[in-house]
Amino acid sequence: MERSLPVWVLAALALVLLMALPLGWLGYVSLGGEDGATLAHYRQVFTDGALRQALWNTVVLAFWVGLASLAIGAPMAWLAARTDLPGPRLIRGLILASFVTPPFLGAFAWVMLAGPNAGLLNKLYRSLTGAEGPLLNVFGMPGLIFVVTIYTFPYVFIMLANTLELIPSDVEEAAAMLGASRLRVALSVTLPMVLPAILSSFILAVLQALALFGSPAILALPAGFHTVTTQIWALFQYPPKVEMAAAFSVPLLLATALLLTLQKRLLGRRGYAAIGGKGGRRRRIPLGSWRLPALAACLGVLACSIFLPYAILAKAAFARAWAQPLTADNLTLANVAFTFQQGSTRSAILNTLELGVLTACVGAGLAALLAYVINRKLIPGHQALAFLTLAPVAIPGVVLAVALFVTYTRPPLLLYGSLAILFVAYLTKELPVGYAQSDATFKGVHPELEEAGRILGAGRLRVLGEITAPLARSGIIATWCFVFIGVIRELSASIILFTPNTKVISVVIFDLKEEGEFGAIAVLGLFMLLMTFAAVVVVQTLLGRDFVSGKE
Amino acid sequence: MRAARPAACSSVSLVLALSVALAAAPALAQDARVEAARKEGKVVWYTSLALSSAERVAKLFEAAYPGITVEVQRTGSERILQRVMQELQANLRLVDVIHTSDAGHFVLLKEKKHLLRYTPAGADALAPGFKDRDGYYYGLRATVNVIAYNTKIVTAAEAPRTWKDLLDPKWKGRLVTAHPGYSGVIATHVLALAQLHGWDYWKQLAQNRVMLVQSAVDPAGVVASGERPVAVDGGDYTFYQTKKKGNPVEIVYPKEGVPLVVSPTAIAAWAPHPNAAKLFTDFTFSRELQQVLADSEGLYTGHPEVRYPADKPRLSDLKLLQIDPEELQKRNEEIKKRFVEFFGA
Numbered sequence: 001m002e003r004s005l006p007v008w009v010l011a012a013l014a015l016v017l018l019m020a021l022p023l024g025w026l027g028y029v030s031l032g033g034e035d036g037a038t039l040a041h042y043r044q045v046f047t048d049g050a051l052r053q054a055l056w057n058t059v060v061l062a063f064w065v066g067l068a069s070l071a072i073g074a075p076m077a078w079l080a081a082r083t084d085l086p087g088p089r090l091i092r093g094l095i096l097a098s099f100v101t102p103p104f105l106g107a108f109a110w111v112m113l114a115g116p117n118a119g120l121l122n123k124l125y126r127s128l129t130g131a132e133g134p135l136l137n138v139f140g141m142p143g144l145i146f147v148v149t150i151y152t153f154p155y156v157f158i159m160l161a162n163t164l165e166l167i168p169s170d171v172e173e174a175a176a177m178l179g180a181s182r183l184r185v186a187l188s189v190t191l192p193m194v195l196p197a198i199l200s201s202f203i204l205a206v207l208q209a210l211a212l213f214g215s216p217a218i219l220a221l222p223a224g225f226h227t228v229t230t231q232i233w234a235l236f237q238y239p240p241k242v243e244m245a246a247a248f249s250v251p252l253l254l255a256t257a258l259l260l261t262l263q264k265r266l267l268g269r270r271g272y273a274a275i276g277g278k279g280g281r282r283r284r285i286p287l288g289s290w291r292l293p294a295l296a297a298c299l300g301v302l303a304c305s306i307f308l309p310y311a312i313l314a315k316a317a318f319a320r321a322w323a324q325p326l327t328a329d330n331l332t333l334a335n336v337a338f339t340f341q342q343g344s345t346r347s348a349i350l351n352t353l354e355l356g357v358l359t360a361c362v363g364a365g366l367a368a369l370l371a372y373v374i375n376r377k378l379i380p381g382h383q384a385l386a387f388l389t390l391a392p393v394a395i396p397g398v399v400l401a402v403a404l405f406v407t408y409t410r411p412p413l414l415l416y417g418s419l420a421i422l423f424v425a426y427l428t429k430e431l432p433v434g435y436a437q438s439d440a441t442f443k444g445v446h447p448e449l450e451e452a453g454r455i456l457g458a459g460r461l462r463v464l465g466e467i468t469a470p471l472a473r474s475g476i477i478a479t480w481c482f483v484f485i486g487v488i489r490e491l492s493a494s495i496i497l498f499t500p501n502t503k504v505i506s507v508v509i510f511d512l513k514e515e516g517e518f519g520a521i522a523v524l525g526l527f528m529l530l531m532t533f534a535a536v537v538v539v540q541t542l543l544g545r546d547f548v549s550g551k552e
Numbered sequence: 553m554r555a556a557r558p559a560a561c562s563s564v565s566l567v568l569a570l571s572v573a574l575a576a577a578p579a580l581a582q583d584a585r586v587e588a589a590r591k592e593g594k595v596v597w598y599t600s601l602a603l604s605s606a607e608r609v610a611k612l613f614e615a616a617y618p619g620i621t622v623e624v625q626r627t628g629s630e631r632i633l634q635r636v637m638q639e640l641q642a643n644l645r646l647v648d649v650i651h652t653s654d655a656g657h658f659v660l661l662k663e664k665k666h667l668l669r670y671t672p673a674g675a676d677a678l679a680p681g682f683k684d685r686d687g688y689y690y691g692l693r694a695t696v697n698v699i700a701y702n703t704k705i706v707t708a709a710e711a712p713r714t715w716k717d718l719l720d721p722k723w724k725g726r727l728v729t730a731h732p733g734y735s736g737v738i739a740t741h742v743l744a745l746a747q748l749h750g751w752d753y754w755k756q757l758a759q760n761r762v763m764l765v766q767s768a769v770d771p772a773g774v775v776a777s778g779e780r781p782v783a784v785d786g787g788d789y790t791f792y793q794t795k796k797k798g799n800p801v802e803i804v805y806p807k808e809g810v811p812l813v814v815s816p817t818a819i820a821a822w823a824p825h826p827n828a829a830k831l832f833t834d835f836t837f838s839r840e841l842q843q844v845l846a847d848s849e850g851l852y853t854g855h856p857e858v859r860y861p862a863d864k865p866r867l868s869d870l871k872l873l874q875i876d877p878e879e880l881q882k883r884n885e886e887i888k889k890r891f892v893e894f895f896g897a
Binding site: 050115118222223226240321341343409499500511516518 | 596598602603604607610621623624625626627628630631633634635637638639641642643644646647725733734761762763764765766767769770772773774776777778779780781799884885888892893895896897
């Protein structure tokens with residue numbers, strides 16, 4: 001009998017508690033009626049016109065975001081991974097920046113860029129062409145799809161670029177030697193080999209769009225429509241309809257679970273090609289005269305997700321009136337002063353940092369422990385454990401929040417009102433990300449060294465502490481940073497779980513948005529980006545590579 | 553005479569001492585109250601007053617009573633009610649002073665026994681519409697809902713003059729409204745106009761594809777930036793402030809009448825800092841602070857001695873549409889439901 005067994009069992013139990021308890025309550029509450037269990041709430045979800053409309057809006061949004069992300073992300077991944085596109089490091093760096101930019105900040109920036117009348121791009125367009133109407137209208141479904149897409153395509157890019165880098169060039173070269181044109185090679189040789197990854201990245205993008213709260217709240221509500229997430233949030237208004245919110249969460253949960261299963265199946269089928277092998281040389285395809293146009297196209301996309309939004313945020317942060325030209329008398333530090341002098345901002349920054357550090361420490365630790373246990377097959381049922389660890393991926397933030405709300409606003413665990421409930425939410429949400437990163441780390445640490453330690457008489461925990469942990473250190477710190485970045489930008493769960501004394505930065509930004517305080521939002525938004533990029537730099541330095549690039 | 557002198561002397565000193573004591577009595581009582589409040593250290597204020605205004609009130613209080621901080625929690629009136637009730641349900645007692653622009657909330661909170669009965673110093677002199685007959689809540693400030701437009705985009709001649717002018721299809725895509733699911737000012741406004749012109753007014757207005765924002769403060773910013781040239785509602789004080797800052801904004805007080813919104817304040821029955829809460833409430837009803845609300849914020853108040861800026865119309869010159877708080881409370885859910893039905897979200 002292994003002496004360390006209780007440690008592993010305890011970790012597994014904690015996990016079950018973290019996951020099973022809230023979901024159980026969610027189901028229970030969704031069935032709760034005045035007298036006994038009822039399906040009335042579910043009936044209402046599918047018969048109430050407004051709720052049905054919200055469901056449909058979400059379907060439309062997610063589908064088009066998936067498709068558009070693919071249309072942008074896939075060619076860019078191919079260009080970056082397989083061709084001699086100039087400045088590949090720059091492109092990857094900027095895509096990484098889009099990846100870590102909180103989508104709600106992007107949405108907010110795009111209100112200033114492409115509001116149909118006051119938006120700066122529209123003003124520019126009107127003054128250049130003399131036209132009356134707007135060029136772009138960010139409020140509405142097309143605008144929402146656009147803004148969500150420019151922050152979702154990096155998911156597609158990362159997945160496909162990594163896959164493309166693993167495909168050896170020989171098959172393509174064989175086709176080329178037989179006389180196929182470059183386009184033909186790409187379409188009939190490369191494409192089929194990456195098809196599973198393409199479908200799977202489409203699903204990934206759809207999942208992101210389904211779970212978003214901030215962007216629809218900023219862009220859909222002004223145009224007079226809801227998505228599922230904003231509708232669930234609205235159901236908490238007084239008089240609250242928590243049972244309805246719970247029942248309305250279930251379709252979203254099921255859709256996500258279904259899509260994830262589908263994705264797993266797709267990735268599991270590696271029959272098409274030699275993906276995963278390390279052998280084979282990869283030769284970059286020369287773009288010839290298309291090099292510069294291709295680069296311009298990539299930079300154009302990144303202008304939408306990075307250059308323009310960051311520029312307008314910076315302008316709004318230091319201008320008296322964001323819609324006016326940045327002349328000397330429009331420049332001010334008043335927004336900065338106003339933002340940081342507020343008591344609620346200061347306490348939100350402290351709360352965010354506290355939660356970020358705490359969740360990152362516990363999350364990285366727990367993820368490392370779990371990855372270790374599962375990788376070394378230390379307890380029976382380690383596969384089930386792996387499943388449970390990854391399961392929160394299937395829970396959108398808003399749904400998780402509803403589940404935690406109904407679980408922890410009643411005895412015996414009254415966590416609502418303290419930072420603890422946010423901590424639990426963040427930990428649950430970030431565990432899959434942390435686990436995936438730790439899993440990769442431990443796969444890279446050979447068990448032979450551990451076995452040597454064990455033969456010399458060290459216990460499992462001592463080996464873990466003195467041999468494995470030092471070897472896995474930089475991987476674990478990277479996990480820490482991933483979790484930290486995820487926590488400080490979190491909005492969709494926080495918006496339901498916060499109380500005034502447990503506000504975090506994202507919630508303060510959302511509050512300010514509802515009041516139209518553009519300057520203060522921009523200041524806080526930039527502050528948040530600063531914290532994010534500090535964490536990114538740490539990861540890059542430790543891992544010695546972009547974390548959006550392949551495993552080279 | 554000689555014998556009398558000490559007697560007279562002592563009687564004089566007695567009177568003196570007495571008068572000093574009499575004068576000191578309230579001061580002493582005040583000192584004890586301030587001391588008790590200082591021990592509590594802070595007061596938690598859930599307020600729907602615009603953030604910058606609320607922060608200013610807090611700073612003034614902190615300057616007057618060093619050692620007691622005001623924790624400003626600003627959000628929309630309806631969100632404040634949601635928070636208070638949600639926290640109560642989870643047995644959380646966080647708030648001291650509740651201040652929203654939906655008078656119906658205070659009917660509800662009083663009915664459910666969530667309010668402390670407390671008459672702030674000087675509140676007896678407030679105008680009649682600013683006092684609860686049972687003494688649980690008092691109107692801290694008032695505003696009226698108005699139309700406003702961007703003068704760079706809309707000329708005075710073509711600007712809407714009445715609420716019904718807004719129904720003209722020529723305004724399609726050019727209007728902005730705040731939301732009764734967020735703002736008490738707007739919840740009051742929606743009911744007032746439904747009573748004046750029927751729910752059909754709102755249904756028709758929605759046909760003009762009105763942009764929806766949340767706070768009654770926000771339409772002023774939207775109009776100033778030109779994103780939408782005309783606001784169909786919003787507290788006149790926010791437009792007044794925006795205009796004062798040099799933005800091209802003009803206010804219209806429609807002839808049919810302007811909905812009056814009196815925003816009450818009350819202390820929670822379970823307030824964790826009851827002494828600080830009372831001190832703060834007294835402070836907000838002092839003539840000085842009420843004058844600040846009128847001067848720098850452009851608000852109306854119920855205080856009889858407050859003087860208003862010359863460029864604001866007198867309340868008595870306006871045709872006011874009054875809403876009964878009980879009615880507002882009863883129809884709270886209906887107001888939000890209908891609005892969402894017409895406007896989509």
